[in-house]
Amino acid sequence: MQHGKNEGEEYIQAFPHLKKWINECNGCHTKGYDPAMPEHIGETEWNLAAYYVKKYFKPQTLDENGFCEQCAKHRK
Ligand SMILES: [Zn+2]
Secondary structure, eight states, X not given: OOOSHHHHHHHHXXXXXXXXXXXXXXXXXXXXXXXXOOSSOSSGGGTXXXXXXXHHSEEOOOOTTSOOHHHHHHHO
């Protein structure tokens, strides 16, 4: 099993409410977390959620078309 990438995938599968903070690029389908994500998500029990999301994913912003910086560059 591949390490790293799948861990993050499994994590958001286990906690689907975190998906709203995950940005997936329409071009390369790279996933990253929304840099606007707060330090703590929701109730006390989820306090570690943001920590793990940041651990498993890189910050990723998407442009208005849903493309990451890399893909947006290539499209120009
Ligand atoms: Zn991309």
